Structures are given as structure tokens and as C-alpha cells.
Amino acid sequence: xxxxxxxxxxxxxxxxxxxxxxxxxxxxxxxxxxxxxxxxxxxxxxxxxxxxxxxxxxxxxxxxxxxxxxxxxxxxxxxxxxxxxxxxxxxxxxxxxxxxxxxxxxxxxxxxxxxxxxxxxxxxxxxxxxxxxxxxxxxxxxxxxxxxxxxxxxxxxxxxxxxxxxxxxxxxxxxxxxxxxxxxxxxxxxxxxxxxxxxxxxxxxxxxxxxxxxxxxxxxxxxxxxxxxxxxxxxxxxxxxxxxxxxxxxxxxxxxx
Numbered sequence: 677x678x679x680x681x682x683x684x685x686x687x688x689x690x691x692x693x694x695x696x697x698x699x700x701x702x703x704x705x706x707x708x709x710x711x712x713x714x715x716x717x718x719x720x721x722x723x724x725x726x727x728x729x730x731x732x733x734x735x736x737x738x739x740x741x742x743x744x745x746x747x748x749x750x751x752x753x754x755x756x757x758x759x760x761x762x763x764x765x766x767x768x769x770x771x772x773x774x775x776x777x778x779x780x781x782x783x784x785x786x787x788x789x790x791x792x793x794x795x796x797x798x799x800x801x802x803x804x805x806x807x808x809x810x811x812x813x814x815x816x817x818x819x820x821x822x823x824x825x826x827x828x829x830x831x832x833x834x835x836x837x838x839x840x841x842x843x844x845x846x847x848x849x850x851x852x853x854x855x856x857x858x859x860x861x862x863x864x865x866x867x868x869x870x871x872x873x874x875x876x877x878x879x880x881x882x883x884x885x886x887x888x889x890x891x892x893x894x895x896x897x898x899x900x901x902x903x904x905x906x907x908x909x910x911x912x913x914x915x916x917x918x919x920x921x922x923x924x925x926x927x928x929x930x931x932x933x
Contacts, residue, residue, distance in 0.1 A: 678707065678708055679707075680705035680706055680707050680874075681706050681707065681708060681744070681841050681842055681874045682705070682706040682729070682742070682743065682744050682765075682842055682874065683704075683705050683706075683741070683742075683743040684702055684703055684704050684705070684725075684729070684740070684741070684742055684743075685703050685740055685741040685742075685743070686701055686702070686703060686739075686740040686741065687699065687701075687702040687703070687725065687738070687739075687740035687741070687742065688700040688701065688702070688738070688739045688740055689721075689724055689725070689728055689733075689736050689737070689738050689898075690736060690737050691735060691736055692735050692736065692737060693735075697898065698721055698724060698898050699721040699724055699725055699898040699899075700898055700899060701899055701900070702725055702740070702898075702899070702900060703900070704891075704893055704900070704903075706842055706874035706875075706876055707874055708841070708872050708873070708874055709868060709869060709872050709873075709874070710874055710875070710890045710891070711868070711874075711875040711876075711877055711888055711889045711890050711891075712874075712875070712876055712877070712889065712890065712891050712892075712893065713876075713877040713878075713879060713884070713885055713888065713889035713891070713892045713893070713906075714726065714876065714877070714878050714879075714893050714895055715879055715880065715881075715882060715885070715892055715893070715894050715895065715921065716880065716894060716895035716896055716921075717880055717896075717921070718880065720895040720896055720897065720898070721895055721897070721898035721899075722878050722895045723846055723878055724736075724898075725895075726767075726844050726846055726876060726878050727767075727846075729742055729749065729765065729844070729876075730749065730757065730760055730761050730765055731749065731750070731752075731757060738750055744760065744764070744765075762789070762838065763838045763840060764840055764841050764842065765840055765841070765842040765843075765844065766835035766836065766838070766840040766842070766843055766844070767835060767843075767844045767845075767846065768828075768831050768832055768835045768843065768844070768845050768846070768848050769831070769846050769847075769848070770846055770847035770848065770850050772819070772824070772827035772828045772830065772831040773819060773820075773824075773827055775831055776819040776827060776830065776831060776834075777819070778818065778819050778820060779818075780818070781815065781816055781817060781818055782814055782815055782816075782817055782818075782819070782822075782830050782833075783799065783814075783815030783816060785834060786799045786802075786803075786815070786833065786834060786837055787799070789834060789837055789838060790837055790838065798837055798838075799815065799837065802833045802836055802837045803815075803833050805833070805836070805867060805870070805871075806829040806830075806832050806833045806836075806863060806867070807829055807863060808826075808829065808833075814826075814830070824852055824856065825852060825856040825859060825860070828848070828849075828852065828856070828860055829860075829863070832860075832863065832864070832867070836867060836871065836873075839871055839873075840873055841873055841874065842873060842874045842875075842876065843864075843868075843873045843874070843875050843876070844875075844876045844878065845864065845875060845876070845877050845878065846878040847878060847879055847880070848860060848861075848864065848877075849861060849884075850881075861884065861887065861888060864888075865887075865888065875888075877889060880921075882909075882910065882921055882922055882924070885906035885909070885910065886906050886907070886910070889906050890905070890906075891903070891904070891905060892904060892905070892906055892909045894909065894915070894917070894918045894921070896915075896917045901915050901917060901918065902914055902915050902918050909922070910922055
């Protein structure tokens, strides 16, 4: 197996107006074509971890190591951070209607990201990859002219148009109905195999794990309390908190194929 694309070691994150860290002692690796799931309830710290892998928060202090290509992201210059955010690590979010700019067409938003020779070809290719057929109409469309599922596909296209090495998906299907959930999850799986990116999945839903994740970290109160394969976590949870999450699964038969 190739080495990790990203290694997180003893990561701690503290809000500047709070004495104790919200997240502490977090360590994990992300590998090409593999999926690591951070699973936990609201307020567990999983989204805070994900958004600060490229230092997106201004009001926090971060310690530990976030190693990308052997370099600690915490020491990156603004120029290096811009490169990392634009080309190497991308996000898709729970609410595409909030992530997409409502006043700009999908084509304009794609061009803003690509900004290089051959942009039109790259835009067409990624839109085809995510399942769009009438490409010219999608490029001219504003987000409100697309359905929820199409908005999510457009957001995935925006995230992947520069072929990032790492994709972070933060609750990517929560706002969708069950049929669209399965379509989007199948799409992410297929794109991961085609493009080779590592996937960091942020979710509260244990039902997604068997079909998507290779490894699971259970987060509670800002710490990893349990780590293993989906099968190990689901069949033999070691912590009471993990057992409570496993017992809450209701959607598994409807979400996974």
C-alpha cells in the first residue's frame, strides 16, 4: 500500500476564548482510494477537525502536526495554503444551496476554480463525471434552477474539477431524500475509484459505514474513543457511547446497496 497522503498527529484545537481544547490528541492517516470516517454526534468535534486540516478557522489555536507531503500544514505560508486549498484538498458540504453562490452560474463558479488553459474541457469532463448530460444547460444554470440532487452533483464537480488528492465530505447526504442519498453515495464511491482521491467522511450516521468506509474513528467530546474497521466497530463496539450510536441505526437497509 502507498504511504498516506495526509497524516494527523496529536492534533489539538482550542478556541481562543476557551481555556480547554475542544479537540485533543487526534491522530489518523488518509490513504489514496481509501475512506476514513469520523463518526460522532453533534458537537463531538468532527467538523472542527475537518475544517481545520487546511486552517480555515481564524479564532482557534492549533497544535500537533498535519503532515502533507512530509510538511506540516501548520507551518505553511499563505501561498502554500492557497495552493493546498485550491488544488490538493477539497470539501463538499451538507447544504449545497448554501455552499453554491446563488448569484453566479455553475459555469462561472467552475471557471473561478480552474483558472487555467483548457478550462472548458476540464469543466465539461467533470460535469460528465458527476452524471450531467445537458452540459451547456448546466453551465448556464444558477443554483436555484437545479434540484437538490443536481445541486449536490454540481458541488461535487466544483470540489473535484482540479482533481484534488483529498476530498472531505461533511454530512454530504443529510439534506437529501433516501433515493438521492444512495445516488450521491454511489457517485462518490465511483469517482473515488476513477480519480484516486482519499476520502474523509464526516457523519453521524453509522448506517453509511459498511458501504463507504475502510476505517472508522469514533469521536466523542473532541477525542477519538474507538478506531477500527466498520465491521469491528459495528459488531464489537467497545465503548458505551459507540454502542449507543450503533443501536441508533435505522436507515441501513435503505441506504446501502
